[in-house]
Amino acid sequence: MKHLVNKILVLTLSGLLLSCVDLEEKPVGILAPESMFRSPKDVETAIFGAYGWIATERLYGRQFVSALLLRGDMADIGDRGTPAERQQVNDFNMDDNNNMVNQFWPVWYQVISASNAAIAGGESLKLTENEINPLIAEARFVRAFSYFHLVQVFGDIPYIDYFITDPGTVKDISKTPQAEIYQKIIADLEFAKQWLPDQQPKGVRSRPSKGTAASYLASVHLTLQDYPKAYAEAKYVIDNKTKFGYGLVPDFQDLFRAPQPGNLQEHIFAIDFLGLVSGDGGANDDIMPPMTGIRGADAPKSGWSVAVPSMAVYNTWDSRDYRKEVSIDDSARIGGVLQPYTVFANTKRPHIAKYARFTGRSNSEGRYSDQNYAAMRYAEVLLIAAEAAGEVNGATAEAIGYVNEVRARARNWAGRQTNFPANVAPGMSKADFINLVLEERRLELAFEYKRWYDIKRRKLGEQVFKGPNSLEPHPNFDPNRDYLMPIPRNELQINPNLNPQNPGY
Template sequence: MKKTYKNIFYKTLITITVLTASSCKKFVELGAPPTQVLFEDSFKTDAAAQSVVMGLYSFSSQATNGLITSLTFYSGVSSDELQYNSSDALVQEFANNSIANTNGTANTIWGTTYQLIKNANNAISGLSASTTLTPSVKNQLLGEAKFMRAYAYFHLVNLYGDVPLPLKDDYSAFENAVLPRSSTAGVYAQIIKDLTEAQSLLPTAYVGTFRGRVNKYAVTALLARVYLYQKDYVNAEAQATQVINSAVYTLPAPEVAFINSSNEIIWQIGNIPGISVPGAAYVTLANVIPNYTLADATYQSFESTTDLRRTNWTVAKTIGGKTYYGISKYKIGTGTGNEYNVALRFAEQYLIRAEARAQQNNVSGAKTDIDMVRTRAGLGGVSAILTQAQMLTAVEQERKVEFFGEWGHRWFDLKRTNRAATVISALKPTWKSTSVLFPIPQAQIIVNPSLTQNPGYQN
């Protein structure tokens, strides 16, 4: 039986043929349908293999696929960062930190992220087995596919904790479908393995325009974040330093940081109209309340009214006598524009290194890094006499006002520093200690009995 690859959505199809008394040789192979190609053929030529990997980017750019939306909005309202102003009951469960294990939105997050992993596994398998591709093209595509798999697993493990870890292609679909949850440590080990291998495969130069395909520095930037989350501060500092010392990126003025030609961008997920997913949600007409706005407490936490992030990345809107603090990092919400979905940007590398240095008690080095971000925001440097604990608090605050409304940074920061219960329980009476993880969708447990539910979400 041959595997087929679908041209349009890049999803591998499996055909199960039930054989009775006849041998496989008695059947005539008709080949793939007109809208499909045989899986093996997808990796015979550079052009065909590139189309497969571009499909990974295409899949990750869809607003409805559970990645951009879930990480930015649902994680945002789960923390103290975003305020939800609409009436979708499923989203309100995230805002209340009381998600039902039957929540359809939560099921979509899980399912579509694993679909991306499935597609990446198929690409890695096909590329690895191919003997006909140009070596440099093969390395480029394999590095990109490994990055995308690590990217997906990084977010899954931070949302759900222990998760299944399928690494094989669709020839092993039945085996993949009944995998139990792997430990968080095991998932992180695979993420680091994928990213380290991708580093060795990818060039420092970008392929294409607008930094829409990852290069070595994009991989390094994500690896720095992964090491920080794992409390491997030596490696977090070393990886961030590679990006900082590359001389490729800068910190432009806040008002232009998110246009698709910004030199702060390390990696962005493109789209045809040039309208970002956050922009479409955050930017509305003057008399229209956005579905998601900055929480009042977060807005008030800026240390200065002259902070350029406050003046350029927020906008106050008074509607019906109530003031809402809109997020204006992206300036365009409809029509066509010049903004993509910025996934990795340079400021994070300074704050990763600042935190890693502070954790190693290099407080002066941490000050140098945090001050780079503050200077761009029009602020003075932090005090030169901060203690280690005070510097770590300063870094947390700087991350809060730098990354609000982006990819769930605040939600993940509160969880990884064990601050979620302290911060969120004071704001939400519905908070429980088990709210730090999303529930494993009950629909997934039904089809895979090897899965177990996260504490606090059992029926």
């Protein structure tokens, strides 16, 4: 999708369609669709604008995804000199004025604003369904993708599904219950599954297809613990993988070797950054390599040691697992000399390698990288199918087979076949199998911003933060408060109808 990024940046910089979701003076959208949308190309441009907001420093470039990363139990704060807002998210002592939340909350609504603009613009053209519905479906997918993140992080939130022409219509908006939001997300994804193409032009993965929509339906249903529907959607993707162009890449490292091909077969939905390009508002600014990189190391691994695995994460991960080799750096060149983690500058622990090891075109700290970040990949669909099938029928041969497919790829150590991890043997209890799948997700998807959502949906917080085998102990974790983040204080001050604040803040 590299040819699209320039268009995204132009729209992001111009600000023609989007503004903040400040519900007092700054409208969510400021243009009437009939004055802006004259052709399907205009609708497509609005959609590209939404992608542009996702690929910014405030969302997938740093703020939002690092909040998810720190909230889980796979990455802890490394350098404690990092701003307090990050430590508060990590340590479960944030308040309702946390600046990370203040940064990413409004930008998600900018993405939604662009999506709503595209939907309204497409409908205003009065074209046939076959002409315009694929683009409307793409915009509805992006809207669903945005709300799926927001509802998991905040619970009840304002739900806006129309193009704003009069700011007065939203200045007093109230929150929508999360159960209702999930149903709206599902409706958007089902429309997207119906009308999106099997593959986008040139097979790019930074735009959704039918398989993308079905994969996210599977994830939503899994989150809602509707396991039969989660299984059905995941099985649909698996059964149609050839039509959609999906599969596991043979070498796990190639998933994190920038620049990745725009049509990488394992990517189901990717956030595409363009190396050494940036713009106003943090456009295309990927800062996750330096956030996870090693302070004082030689380029490109040099970084700030902000999000760093605990020693327990490193020590409990079997070193025979190639995924550990790809995911973690336990040595680095410093001043041209290969050094172990025990002599790293200020955080003497192994560091995350997935983003800082191969950044493509970037600056000396890996910033402005060439990464295509997988928001969803085929391995996750296999593990969704395994978990959902296991919940429905237990550890069947089919459910075990999905896990074994993921493990078989992990045995390919850069072209050398190994015997670890071994296939899952039959005969497991249902409970043991579900725990195994969750553990497989923890390792396969390590540092990919999934772990916090797994902890939340399975209510594992007290186990993983307070239990005897905790990888990252946080004795102050409070399940009555910490499964949700706070609504930003300034939003409540602007619009008291958004009260009550989430519990405990």
